[in-house]
Every structure is written in structure tokens, then in C-alpha cells.
Amino acid sequence: MVQTAVGEIQSTERQRRQLPTIAQAKGPQQLPTLESAALQPAKGQSSQAPEQRGGDSQATGQDSARYDLRNIPMSNKTPLYPAHLAAGGKVVDFAGWQLPVHYGSQLEEHHQVRNDAGMFDVSHMCRLHLSGQDSGDFLRHLVANNIDKLTEPGKALYTPMLLPQGGVIDDLIIYRLDNSNYRVVVNAATREKDLAWMFKQAIAFDDVNLALLDDTAMIAVQGPQAREKTLQVLSDTDAVVAAGLDPFFGAVTGDLFIGRTGYTGEDGFEIVTPATGGIAMWDKLLAAGVKPCGLGARDTLRLEAGMCLYGHDLDETSTPLESGIAWTIGWQPQDRDFIGRSALAQQKSTGIPRRLVGLLLEGKGVLRDGQTVQTTAGDGLITSGGFSPTLNRSIALARVPWDCRPGSDCSVLIRKRPQPARVVKFPFVRNGKAV
Amino acid sequence: MSDNPEQLRYTESHEWLRQLDHGIAEVGITDHAQSLLGDIVYVELPEVGSTLTAGTEAVVVESVKAASDAYSPVSGEVIEVNESLNETPEIINQDAFGKGWIYRLKLADSSEIDALLNAAAYTLKAAEDDD
Numbered sequence: 067m068v069q070t071a072v073g074e075i076q077s078t079e080r081q082r083r084q085l086p087t088i089a090q091a092k093g094p095q096q097l098p099t100l101e102s103a104a105l106q107p108a109k110g111q112s113s114q115a116p117e118q119r120g121g122d123s124q125a126t127g128q129d130s131a132r133y134d135l136r137n138i139p140m141s142n143k144t145p146l147y148p149a150h151l152a153a154g155g156k157v158v159d160f161a162g163w164q165l166p167v168h169y170g171s172q173l174e175e176h177h178q179v180r181n182d183a184g185m186f187d188v189s190h191m192c193r194l195h196l197s198g199q200d201s202g203d204f205l206r207h208l209v210a211n212n213i214d215k216l217t218e219p220g221k222a223l224y225t226p227m228l229l230p231q232g233g234v235i236d237d238l239i240i241y242r243l244d245n246s247n248y249r250v251v252v253n254a255a256t257r258e259k260d261l262a263w264m265f266k267q268a269i270a271f272d273d274v275n276l277a278l279l280d281d282t283a284m285i286a287v288q289g290p291q292a293r294e295k296t297l298q299v300l301s302d303t304d305a306v307v308a309a310g311l312d313p314f315f316g317a318v319t320g321d322l323f324i325g326r327t328g329y330t331g332e333d334g335f336e337i338v339t340p341a342t343g344g345i346a347m348w349d350k351l352l353a354a355g356v357k358p359c360g361l362g363a364r365d366t367l368r369l370e371a372g373m374c375l376y377g378h379d380l381d382e383t384s385t386p387l388e389s390g391i392a393w394t395i396g397w398q399p400q401d402r403d404f405i406g407r408s409a410l411a412q413q414k415s416t417g418i419p420r421r422l423v424g425l426l427l428e429g430k431g432v433l434r435d436g437q438t439v440q441t442t443a444g445d446g447l448i449t450s451g452g453f454s455p456t457l458n459r460s461i462a463l464a465r466v467p468w469d470c471r472p473g474s475d476c477s478v479l480i481r482k483r484p485q486p487a488r489v490v491k492f493p494f495v496r497n498g499k500a501v
Numbered sequence: 502m503s504d505n506p507e508q509l510r511y512t513e514s515h516e517w518l519r520q521l522d523h524g525i526a527e528v529g530i531t532d533h534a535q536s537l538l539g540d541i542v543y544v545e546l547p548e549v550g551s552t553l554t555a556g557t558e559a560v561v562v563e564s565v566k567a568a569s570d571a572y573s574p575v576s577g578e579v580i581e582v583n584e585s586l587n588e589t590p591e592i593i594n595q596d597a598f599g600k601g602w603i604y605r606l607k608l609a610d611s612s613e614i615d616a617l618l619n620a621a622a623y624t625l626k627a628a629e630d631d632d
Contacts (some may be wrong), residue, residue, distance in 0.1 A: 432563040432568060481561065
């Protein structure tokens with residue numbers, strides 16, 4: 067099934083747009099120019115700044131001078147925008163995209179996903195198709211986790227992409243379709259810096275192609291009933307493919323890509339459709355009883371599930387070792403030279419200064435990003451805080467000194483007053499249940 | 502959005518005030534305010550016996566989205582707070598102008614009420630916010 071799927075994806079790609087090839091220049095290295103619609107090969111002008119779109123991303127490393135973030139056009143609309151208006155969505159700007167924060171009640175949408183099935187427009191996220199003989203070697207160098215863990219076709223990998231100093235440029239999902247075809251999903255807010263970084267690293271490889279899949283929509287269907295309700299609306303062929311996916315696998319079927327992945331701690335699918343088919347898919351899911359859910363619920367769901375949000379829990383000033391995602395570092399084999407490896411090894415040997423922990427507020431109130439955490443080991447900071455509808459109390463992720471361990475007590479300064487909280491492991495909720 | 506009741510007075514910062522008998526007034530946040538805040542999960546109530554000054558912070562309303570200050574429309578002493586908000590803060594979402602009242606105070610100077618907006622003026626102000 068998957069072998070067939072790979073053949074289909076290649077033809078689909080060709081129909082969609084010409085696949086550009088990254089210049090093989092090994093001499094004076096040149097940054098290819100990025101266009102919003104397609105990646106172009108290098109044309110020999112080295113200092114051309116790419117067009118900017120997307121959110122509050124910071125340009126990366128030494129190339130920061132090339133990008134002017136002051137001219138970010140705002141308010142892109144996803145192919146599903148009319149559906150949000152039709153469903154009464156309260157639309158806000160998110161990382162340069164017009165997206166619904168809720169459709170009435172964020173709490174109800176949260177519970178809908180924990181108890182039944184909800185869907186999110188995640189078309190703003192940046193989807194790439196990576197191909198070429200050297201794409202595997204490129205990824206072995208580019209990201210901290212090891213794609214060789216993906217022994218089966220279609221398997222997905224969660225991984226940070228690091229600076230040489232070990233800070234996190236972004237966190238991404240990579241699906242391995244076969245040895246020279248990968249699907250990559252990166253964050254909307256970091257889109258331009260991610261692409262610039264990937265291009266820069268790709269120059270060292272002869273045969274790596276990166277194609278943006280911008281003419282697509284992406285819908286995340288999540289919840290205990292998500293799979294069943296999604297299978298009802300898919301064509302027989304697509305339903306067979308989707309039903310056969312194990313957790314954290316994805317496959318191309320027809321003009322769809324379906325992954326059994328998500329960002330809520332619940333089972334479900336993420337479906338990529340051609341942009342023109344987005345609304346039809348959305349409406350079919352709606353008719354099957356899948357309720358639209360906004361970015362607000364997406365955030366409380368992922369926080370309960372203990373999943374990091376880039377720009378909050380992950381950033382360029384903290385390593386994965388300090389961010390609760392040490393498990394994503396593929397140390398084996400020892401001779402795999404991924405970017406950031408030596409910095410991580412160095413930090414591991416000299417001592418990791420901070421760690422990411424969960425917090426449970428003992429009393430009433432709500433923990434918020436940026437609040438100071440006072441521990442016996444020193445002060446820390448809340449990186450994501452909020453109200454947990456499932457636990458009916460406030461929870462947070464916080465970066466604290468390494469010696470502050472789960473099981474201990476701390477205080478959080480809420481409006482300058484210390485409030486007692488408990489340091490815990492996360493996730494807080496998995497598959498609808500408190501952990 | 503439900504209509505803003507005629508008998509109440511309002512502030513530009515989205516509080517409402519209802520005059521009761523004997524120089525007592527009841528205060529809450531408007532339906533427009535609760536709709537902007539979204540699902541309310543916690544209300545930090547003022548202390549009974551505390552003295553509030555017009556225009557200063559009286560209450561913190563925490564929704565799933567954010568923490569927001571609510572200001573006292575007038576000056577006075579807090580004589581009662583809506584204890585039911587401790588367990589069911591969502592009644593502000595459900596009935597902002599009624600069961601969702603937040604505190605009652607003894608007016609220091611009832612002429613301060615004259616400076617507040619009437620329903621028509623507040624409705625206009627809230628509509629401007631939406632633009």
C-alpha cells in the first residue's frame with residue numbers, strides 16, 4: 067500500500083508544481099532565493115533576501131542580516147477561512163494567519179476533543195515534501211533525532227532542529243515515505259527562518275529537493291471518536307489506508323496525505339488535502355458530527371498533553387536537554403554528526419543548568435506565561451500556563467533550575483503574590499484521563 | 502450580544518453598576534466584556550470591608566484566555582461579594598447583568614454615578630470596540 071502511495075505522491079507533486087532543485091554548488095556557497103509559492107534554485111545572486119511571511123520568528127544565526135522582519139504581510143487566509151466564518155468562528159491573527167480562536171466556547175471545544183471528536187484548521191502549518199537521493203543524509207545532519215529510527219515506511223518522527231550552539235530553531239514532524247521521500251511539517255511562525263536554515267544546510271548535499279505544499283489544506287481531527295467519524299467520510303480506498311495506520315504513521319492515498327498524528331494527546335488523524343478540496347472535506351466531517359474547534363482549545367489540549375509549543379517552551383536560547391525533550395536526541399550511532407551534537411554533549415558533561423517541569427497550582431487562580439517560579443533551587447519562569455478544563459485547575463510548564471525536581475513544592479508569583487504550586491512530571495492528561 | 506439594560510450605568514472599561522436602595526450599588530462586568538474574555542474560570546473577589554476608589558482595580562477576572570482587571574466604577578466600601586463565583590465563575594458568562602454580579606458597595610458619594618455612561622452611550626462605545 068505504501069509503495070503505491072509513494073509512486074502517487076511523486077506524480078501528484080509533478081502535477082502540482084515543478085519540483086525545484088537546490089543548487090549543487092560546492093564552491094562559493096550561495097543562498098537560494100525563496101519565493102512564497104515555490105522554492106527556486108539558486109541563481110547566482112548571493113545576498114538576496116527572501117520574501118517574508120509568517121509570524122514572529124527570528125532570523126537564524128549569521129544570516130540574520132539578510133532578512134527584514136519588519137515587512138511581514140499579515141493576515142493570510144487558509145483555504146478553510148470561509149468555513150470558519152460559516153461556523154461562527156471568532157477569527158484572530160495568529161502568526162500572520164486569520165484563524166478562529168474559538169467558535170463560541172473554548173471550554174466546550176476542549177471537552178469535545180477529550181470526549182468525542184473535534185477538528186482544527188492547521189493549514190497555516192508549513193508542509194514540505196523532501197526528496198532526492200541525499201535527503202536521508204541531509205536529515206541525518208539537519209535534525210537531532212535520528213530518522214533511522216523510522217524503520218517502517220510511513221513512520222513519523224518528532225524532532226527538534228538545532229543551532230550549532232544547541233538552541234532549538236524549531237520542532238518538526240518528519241514522515242518517512244521511503245528512503246528518498248519525506249514529508250516534513252514545521253511551525254507557521256518559524257516558517258521563513260526554518261526554510262532559510264534548511265536551504266543553507268542543503269547546499270552541502272548533491273541531490274536534495276525541497277518543495278512547499280502551499281496549495282493544500284490541513285485538518286486535524288482529534289478525539290476518542292475521531293478515527294471512526296473520519297473513516298465514515300473517506301472514500302473506500304482512502305478509508306482502508308487510514309484504518310490501517312498505526313499511531314504515529316502517515317500515508318499518501320489518492321490526493322490526500324493522512325497521518326495518525328496530532329497535538330492534543332488524543333487519537334485521531336491529520337489530513338492534508340488539495341486546497342480546493344479543503345472545504346468539502348471539512349463539511350463532510352461536520353456532517354459526521356465532528357465539531358469545529360479553535361486555536362484556544364488546541365492550546366489547552368496540548369498543554370494538558372504536555373506537548374511543547376515553539377516560542378514558549380522551546381526557543382533558540384534553550385537546548386532540548388533543558389526543555390523536557392531529551393528523548394528526541396538521537397545519540398546513537400555515535401558517529402552521526404547532527405547539528406548541535408557537540409554542544410549538547412558538552413552541556414551534558416558540564417551539567418545541564420535548567421529543566422522543564424510541570425506545575426499544578428494548589429489553589430484557585432490561573433498560571434500564565436512569564437510568571438516567576440520560586441523554588442529552593444532558585445527562580446524559574448513559566449513558559450506555558452493556563453487553565454486545564456480536564457483537571458479543573460491551573461497547570462503550567464516551567465523552566466526551572468536543574469535541582470528543582472518533580473515532587474517538590476514551589477511558589478508562583480501571581481500579581482506579585484506567591485501562590486503555592488506543586489512541581490510535577492508531565493503530561494497532565496493522556497487519552498482523556500488525568501495522568 | 503444581549504442588550505445593555507436601560508436601568509444600569511456603565512463605564513468605558515466595561516463594568517456596570519446597578520443602584521439598589523439605601524445608598525448601595527451592585528457591580529459587575531458587561532455581557533460585551535464576558536464575550537471578549539471568553540470562558541471565565543476564576544474571579545479574584547475584593548475583600549468585604551475594603552474601600553475602593555473610583556477607577557482603581559477592584560477585581561481580577563481570569564478567563565481561559567487571559568487575566569483582566571475590572572475597575573470600580575465608583576468609590577465606596579465593599580459590603581458583600583458574590584460567593585457563588587468561587588465555585589461557578591461561569592455564571593458571569595451566562596448572566597453577566599444578573600446572577601453574575603460581583604460585589605456590592607456602600608457608595609461614598611452617590612453623585613459619582615452621574616459621571617457614568619447610560620446604556621445608549623455604552624452600547625455605542627462597545628460597538629466602536631468591535632470595529
